Amino acid sequence: MSRTDPNPLFRRAAVVGIGSTDYTKRSGRTEWALAVEAITHALASGRRAYVHVIQGEALANGQPLGPGDALKSQGEREVRVEGTRAAEILLFDLP
Numbered sequence: 001m002s003r004t005d006p007n008p009l010f011r012r013a014a015v016v017g018i019g020s021t022d023y024t025k026r027s028g029r030t031e032w033a034l035a036v037e038a039i040t041h042a043l044a045s046g047r048r049a050y051v052h053v054i055q056g057e058a059l060a061n062g063q064p065l066g067p068g069d070a071l072k073s074q075g076e077r078e079v080r081v082e083g084t085r086a087a088e089i090l091l092f093d094l095p
Contacts, residue, residue, distance in 0.1 A: 040079070052092075058082060
């Protein structure tokens with residue numbers, strides 16, 4: 001990020017739509033089913049992850065998390081997040 005960049009999240013964050021691709025629309029799964037599937041985020045060497053549950057329930061690297069809970073991950077190669085109930089989750093990939 002340069003000092004002249006007006007958007008501090010440019011190339012640092014992603015917004016993903018659930019059920020918005022042709023593949024997922026034809027998959028026969030509901031948006032609910034897609035929302036609670038697991039995601040795995042690979043971490044580059046020396047990177048850390050921070051997972052925060054805004055609402056709902058999830059497992060992060062096997063640890064149960066509820067609203068307001070967080071998981072800090074250091075020295076891991078990946079972070080696996082599984083929704084156990086519909087959830088809003090923030091995942092930060094940190095230096």
